[in-house]
Amino acid sequence: MKRESRRRPAQPGRGSLPLLLPAGAVFLGLFFLPMAGLFLESFRLYVPGSIGSSANAPLTFANYLELLTPAFAGFFFETLRISLFASLTGLLFAFPLAYWMTRSLSPRWRAIAVGFFVTLMFLSVLVRTYALELTFGAAGPLRPLLLSVGISPNGRGYIETLVGAGLLHYIVPMATLTLLGTIQNVDPRLVDAAQALGAPAWKAHLTITLPLCMRGLLAAFLFAFTFSISAFVIPMILGKGRVLFISNLVYNRFSEIADYPSGAAISIVLFAVALAIVYVMSHQVSKRWT
C-alpha cells in the first residue's frame, strides 16, 4: 500500500489572498483606521472655543462622563423611546399587510404590491421626509384640519409623532418585504388543521402563525430598531430642532460647537448601543424563540 498521492498543486485558499488586497486597503483606510481615530478622539480633552482637540491634548474620560448627565440621558432615552414605538408600530402594521399580500392576493397583484414597496424603499429619504413635512407639517394643507380638532402642529407631542411617522414610512415597507418570505414559509394548512380541531381563526393565528414567524419578526424588528436609533435625516427635518436624535446631537457637536471629542464620544456610545442591540437580539432572544 504505497503512499503515492500528492497534494494538488494550486490551493484555492492561497490564490485568493491577493484578491483581498483592494478590500483590505479600502476597509483599513476608510473604515477601521478612521473608527480607531474616532475612538481615540473621544478620549481627548476639548478646550472650548477651539476646533476639535489640539494635537497634544491629554486623555480624559470627561467626554463620556458628560454623557451621564440627565440632559444627555434625556436625548438618549427619547431616541430609544421613539425608535421602539416606531419599530413596534411598524411591525404591527407590516404583519397583517404581509399576511394579506401572501394569502389573499393573486400572484400578479402580489408582484405589483412588491414592486410598490420596493419602489418606496428605494425612494430617497429626503423625498419621503419632505413629503411628510409638506403634508402633515405646520405649513401644510392639513393645518386647518388639525387646528379644528384641537391639535397644534407645533406642539411637542405632534412633532414626536411626526418623527415616529417618518420612521414608520421606511420601516413598514422594509418589514413587509422581510415578512413576506417568513409568512410564505408557514404552511397555511397548519391553521386549517387548528381550525378543524376547534380553534377560532384568531386563536389559531395567535398560537400557530405568530410563533412560527417569530424569527422573521425578530429580524424585522432588529433592522427597524437599529435603523431608527441611527436615523439622521428624519429627525433633523421632522424634528424641527425640538426633537433630537443621537445622530443629530453628534452633528450639532460638530457643526455648531466644533467639540469633536464630545461628538466622538457620543458617536462611540451610539455605535456601541447599536452593536449591543444586534448582539442581544440575534443571539440571546432568538435562542429563546427558535
Add this chain to the structure above:
Amino acid sequence: MGGRVLDDGFRLLALVLIGAIICFLLTPIIVTVVMAFDARAYLGPLPPPALSLRWFAQFFSDDYFLRGLSVSVQLAVLSVTISLCVGVTTAFAVERATFAGKEALISLFLSPLLVPPVVTGFALLLFLSHLGLINGFARLLCGHIIITVPYTIRATLAGLAGIDRSLTEAALILGATERRAFWDVTLPLARTSIVSGAIFAFAVSMDDVAVSIMLTDANTFTLPVALISSMRANFDLSIAAASVMLMLVTLALIVILEKFVGLNRVIGQGVFRS
C-alpha cells in the same frame, strides 16, 4: 359563537390597519406630486387652483441645485465603479476560500452597514483631516465608497451562493482549467447579482445625507445636502419639484432592476435583511 365574532372583529381590524397604512404611505407622495404642479407662489391649502410647471423651471434654473446634482451624479458613478471592482473581487475571493474565519471576515466586510452613517462620516472627516486631505470631492468620494462597498459585496456573495457547485465541476471535468471555468461559468451566472448590487449602490450613493453632510465643504456638496439646506432655509415647492424628479429617477432604477434581475430575486437575495 364568541370565537366567530372575535374572528370577524379581528379580520375587520386587520383590514382597517392595512387600509390605514397604505393610505399613510401613499398620501404624502401624492400630495407632493400634486403640489409640485401648484401654480401658486406660496404654500396654500389643497387642492391647488391651477397647475403649472413653474417649480420645475425654478429647480432647473437654480444653480445651487444643479451643482449639487452634478456632484451627486459624478460621485455616484465613480463610487459605484470603485465599489464594484472592490466588492466583486472580494466576494469572489471570500467565496472560494475555505479557511476557518470566513464567516467572521464576511461580517467584518459588512460591518459598515451597522454603523450609524453620521458616525462613519464623522470618523472619516477626522481621519482625512489628519491626513491633510482637504479636497471636498475627494473626501466625499471616500465616504461614498465606504458606504457602497458592503452592498456590492453582499449582492455578489448572495449571487455566488446561488451557483450550483456541480456546474463548476462539470466545466472542470470537461477540460476547462479553474480559470476558464471561472470565466465561462461562474462570472456569467453571477452577473445579474453583480448588476443588482451596482444598482443598490447607486441608489445608496445618490440618497446619502448623513455621511455627505459631514464631509461636504462650501464649494462641493451633493444634491441631498443642497436640498436639506434649502428645506431649512426656505420651505418652498421647488423642493417638491426636485422630489418628483428624484421619484422619476427611482422609478427608472426600479424598472431597470426588474428588467435585468427581476424583483423577486432581489427580495430573495435578502438584501433587505440586516
Add this chain to the structure above:
Amino acid sequence: MPPSPETVIEFRNVNKRFGATTAVDNVTFTVAAGETISLLGPSGCGKTTTLRLISGFEDPDEGTIEIAGESMVGKRPYERNVGLLFQHYALFPHMTVAENVAYGLKHRHWPKAEIGDRVREMLRLVQLQGFEGRRPGQMSGGQQQRVALARVLATRPRLVLLDEPLSALDAKLREELRLELKQILTAVGSTTIVVTHDQDEAMSLADRIVVMNRGRIEQQGTPDEIYAQPRTAFVAAFIGRTNWFHGRISGPASDGYLRFTTDAGTALAIPSPGTGSGEKHSICLRPERIAVTGAEAGAGKPGENLLAGQVVDVVNMGAELHYIINAADGRMMVVEPNRAGAQVRKGDSVNLQFRAEDCVVLQQDSR
C-alpha cells in the same frame, strides 16, 4: 504489475478518509475496455467518493489509481479525459444545448470545423436533433439527461462515469431511458462505471456489479452471481428479497448433504462442503426457489427440504403472486409467476418445498 492492454482503469488498495470517517477502505477493482460495471450500495457506502476519486475532485490518501496504465497522481480533473454525468446533469443554464455539448470539445482544442459536426452527431445519437438552439431551462428532465449524456460522450472519453443516472426521473421515464442508455453506451463502445443505490439500475445496466458497504467492497460479480451466490449477509439482503434461517451446522446428513439446525429447531439439508461446523450461520433462500405444495405431501427426499406453514396473506401483484407464510422459523415469502391465479388461500396449511442447493450458507454478519 503491468496492466493488461484491455484494462481501462485500475483502482488498487485505495483509502480515503474525511476526518475520523473512512469513506473508502482498501478498495480494489478493475474495469476492462468496453465493460460496464456498477458500484452499488446504500448511501454512505463510499461509491460517490470513489467516483470523485476517479474523476479527480478528491485525492486518495493511499493506493493507486491508473487509467489506461497512466498514474493519476497529481492529475487535475481536466487532465484525465474522463467523462462524468452528474446526478442532476449540471447543464450550463446560460448556454444553449449546442454550446453545452461543444464545451468539452472546445477545451480539448478540437478544430472548429469539426466541432459543429460532432455536436450534430451526438444530438442525433441521443435523439435530440434540432435542439441545438434550446436552453436547458426550456427542456424536460428526460431531455436534459440526454443533453448531459451527449455532452459527456462528445469528447470520446476513455472512461465514462454515471452518477445515479436515472434517479432524478420518475418511474415510467426511468424504465424507458434505461434501455436507451444501455443501447447508446453499447453503440459507442464506451467503458462505463455506473454509481447507483438502485439495484434495478445496476442489474439492468451492468456486466459486473461491485457491491459496496461502509467503504468496503462486499462482493464483485455478474448480476447472476451476486443474486444467486451472495457471499455476505449484506449482499443477500441488499439485492432482491430473501428468506432467512439462522442456526448452526450440526453434522452430516444422508447422501453427502449436511444437516443445518435452525434456532427454531428445524432441520434442513444443505449442500457440502460447508464452511465449518459449530459456528453460527445464516441461510439465504430466495423466494422464487420455494414451491408451495399441499400439506399432505410426503416426507422429503434426500437433498430436499419440506417445511410446514400456514398462509397468512396472498398478494396478487399482477405478473407475480406473493405468498406470505408463517413457518416455525418466522415469516416466509414465496414468489411465483402468476400463470393461473392463486392456488392457495389465506389460512390454508401448506408445505414449503425447496432443494438443499438453493440454500446459500453465509456467516452471520457480525458488523
